[in-house]
Amino acid sequence: MNKSVENLEEEAPLIGLKNLVYQERKKILNFSLLRKSQKSVIIDSHPKYGKFIKLDDVIVAVDHWNPHADIIYVSHAHMDHIPIFNKKIREGLDNEDIRKWFLCSKITKDIAEERTRNHFTFPESMWLLGKKLDKRNEVEIKGVRLKLTENGHTYGSNSLLLEGSEKILYTSDFITETRTFSNDTILKGLEVVECNRLITECTFGNPRFKFPSFSKIQTDVNNYISSELSKGNPVILLGYAFGKSQYLLNMLDLEKLDTKVLLDRNIAKLTKILESNEIKFNGWEPYSNYNKTQLKKDGNYVLIIPNYSMFREPYKTLISHGAKVASFSGKVFIESFRDKFPSDKYIAYSDHCDYNDLLCFIDRINPKEIYLEHGEIYNFFYSLHKYHEDITIKL
Ligand SMILES: [Zn+2]
Ligand SMILES: [Zn+2]
Structure with a gap:
């Protein structure tokens, strides 16, 4: 027999970290009970259908397919955030009876479709919000207002604000800094x-993560490349294929560097999709315009590739022939990361908030309840308790 959701939730009071985590695992969720629940807000995670937010009569699935939700919100097109639809779901989506509404930006949809080979494709008629963010970025459904809002984490990424009987902000991965790139984008x-409940990521919610300002990082990148090129060493930059790689491209001060920029095949493909979405990039060429033999003799190029590709041909030959490798991550403070991607230069650069950014953001919002997800959850839980005794923090 199923217990009611309320009873189960009462069994998991906020009485201590160990206890809370233990109780969370025991929780069983039944969506028909959940719909009938008197609680206006339920924020939880289902073992199969992932995270969801129930506000009044609306259930929003977060970065997951959930057949019981009214709305599927997809924050951005990093692989761990894209819902993958199997054939049965894709066929079912054409059935009007199980209509879902989708919230995501056009860039997220385009990139996610490409990266999943169309395993994230939904009918245009179900696309409620995000097609044109500038014109219609707010909508009301069953009395709940939903708003997508830019968060700087990657191209097309959005946080979600829900307004009904309460105001809830779901940040997803985000930064608070506004970044101006060398090419003026x-x-x-x-x-x-303003919100009373905040659901925030805390990937780098540990005091050891303190990142330099974006303008300092940009200067460091250009100085490093310029000094290596002047010694006749080409430079390979390692970055995540979607987002960070294109940021790196736009950080380059090409007038000063006077060099050519080559992009790995996968990065080039995603960059073209972004260009078709009217995002401006510095001049680049696909790696395929060249070959290994040519580049082995060439001391003047910058090549951007995904991290793991450094161990594969043709790039590993270029590295063993003297190309310098620079890697960019918030994780460069962690020794195991450095060991994983041996580089000549490590630059602390992330598309997530660092510890202070997170604290500062929460301080300014001052919600009554905070939910933490991703990364340094336990460390950040204690940090927040130190500064905000009056706020309820959930994991
Ligand atoms: Zn992400
Ligand atoms: Zn993420």
């Missing part, structure tokens, strides 16, 4: 909005 960080 701008990426806007998440702005402070």
Whole structure:
């Protein structure tokens, strides 16, 4: 027999970290009970259908397919955030009776479709919000207002604000800093909005993560490349294929560097999709315009590739022939990361908030309840307790 959701939730009071985590695992979720629940807000995670937010009569699935939800919200097109639809779900989506609404930006949809070979494709008629963010970024469904808001984490990424009987902000991965790139393009960080419940990521929620300002990082990147090129060493930059690689491309001060920029095949493909979405990039060429033999003799190029590709041909030959490798991550403080991607230069650069950014953001919002997800959850849980005794923090 199923217990009611309320009873199960009462069994998991916030009385201590160990206890809370233990109780969370025991929780069983039944969506028909959940719909009938008197609680106006339920924020939880289902073992199969992932995270969801129930506010009043609306259930929003977060970065997951959930047949019981009204709305599927997809924050951005990093692989761990894209819902993958199997054939049965894809066929079912054409059936009007099980209509879902989708919330995501056009860039997220385009990139996710490409990266999943169309295993994230839904009918245009179900696309409720995000097609044109500038024109219609807010919508009301069953009395709950939903708003997508830019958060600077990657191209097309959005946080979600829900307004009904309460105001809830779901940040997903985000930054707060607004970044201006060498080629004058701008990426806007998440702005402070008033809400009483905040669901935030805390990937780098540990005091050891302190990142330099974006302008300092940009200067460091250009100085490093310029000094290596002047010695006749080409430079290979390692970055995640979607987002970070294109940021690196736009950080380059090409007038000063006077060099050519080559992109790995996968990065080039995603960059073209972004260009078709009117994002401007510095001049680049696909790696395929060249070959290994040519480049082995060439001391003047910058090549951007995904991290793991450094161990594969043709890049590993270029590295063994003197190309310098620079890697960019918030994790460069962690020895195991450095061991994993042996590089000549490590630059602390992330598309997530660092510890202070997170504390500062939460301080300015001052919600009554905070839910933590991703990364340094346990460390950040204690940090927050130190500064905000009056806020309830959930894991
Ligand atoms: Zn992400
Ligand atoms: Zn993520």
